Amino acid sequence: MxxxxxxxxxxxxxxxxxxxxxxFWPFHDRFMAGDETLFTERGLNRQATFEGLDVDRFWACIxxxxxxxxxxxxxxxxxxxxxxxxxxxxVNDQQIDPTLEAIQSAVESALDTTP
Amino acid sequence: MIRRLTAAASxxxxxxxxxxxxxxDEPQPADDPQPAAYQAGQSESxxxxxxxxxxxxxxxxxxxxxxxxxxxxxxxxxxTEPVEQVSDAxxxxxxxxxxxxxxxxxxxxxxxRNSLGAPDAPIVITEYSDFL
Numbered sequence: 001m002x003x004x005x006x007x008x009x010x011x012x013x014x015x016x017x018x019x020x021x022x023x024f025w026p027f028h029d030r031f032m033a034g035d036e037t038l039f040t041e042r043g044l045n046r047q048a049t050f051e052g053l054d055v056d057r058f059w060a061c062i063x064x065x066x067x068x069x070x071x072x073x074x075x076x077x078x079x080x081x082x083x084x085x086x087x088x089x090x091v092n093d094q095q096i097d098p099t100l101e102a103i104q105s106a107v108e109s110a111l112d113t114t115p
Numbered sequence: 116m117i118r119r120l121t122a123a124a125s126x127x128x129x130x131x132x133x134x135x136x137x138x139x140d141e142p143q144p145a146d147d148p149q150p151a152a153y154q155a156g157q158s159e160s161x162x163x164x165x166x167x168x169x170x171x172x173x174x175x176x177x178x179x180x181x182x183x184x185x186x187x188x189x190x191x192x193x194x195t196e197p198v199e200q201v202s203d204a205x206x207x208x209x210x211x212x213x214x215x216x217x218x219x220x221x222x223x224x225x226x227x228r229n230s231l232g233a234p235d236a237p238i239v240i241t242e243y244s245d246f247l
Contacts, residue, residue: 086243090239091239093239111237
């Protein structure tokens with residue numbers, strides 16, 4: 001969900017383009033780890049090749065902004081659910097504090113009430 | 116990447132200019148009133164064709180304006196088509212978001228690509244995060 005600016009939107013588009021070829025999580029994890037090489041053509045090429053993506057298709061997706069509607073939909077969805085900052089976490093549609101303890105507690109509570 | 120994006124932007128700008136030119140209401144140059152389709156396939160020189168064309172215009176005064184009108188209609192249609200596509204995409208996008216929210220993020224846009232675990236698990240944890 002891009003909140004913070006152009007780089008965030010670009011990264012989101014890139015990750016969704018990777019997802020088109022089944023590589024959402026590797027790219028997600030690299031961006032989340034702060035790998036700034038993914039903001040360069042060379043870095044993206046290297047990562048795409050490493051993940052075995054069709055690099056031409058990957059670049060066509062990015063350059064044409066093919067996944068921008070998905071990113072935009074994610075943003076809109078968050079807005080409709082009241083997300084105002086990141087990270088925001090929901091457990092079964094209930095918004096909770098984004099801490100491990102709070103998530104654990106919410107999961108245990110949800111398990112107790114789940115038939 | 117910047118080079119690629121610049122190239123893509125240039126292409127888009129050129130396409131926009133092309134569409135704007137095709138859809139322009141400005142009068143066509145008087146010395147070349149024929150539409151592109153009418154010119155296609157002509158192998159003789161323009162000088163050699165000038166006289167027969169002038170005769171054709173005199174014999175059928177409605178012909179050239181009609182063809183020009185057809186071309187303008189096509190250009191207008193070409194200009195409006197992308198707008199309709201964007202509109203459809205927006206409607207579809209809104210529908211997808213609605214489905215995701217209604218279904219509690221279980222079945223929808225992201226379920227088959229950005230999720231981990233069993234799709235029918237009793238608990239769904241959704242995190243909205245951002246790339247810095």
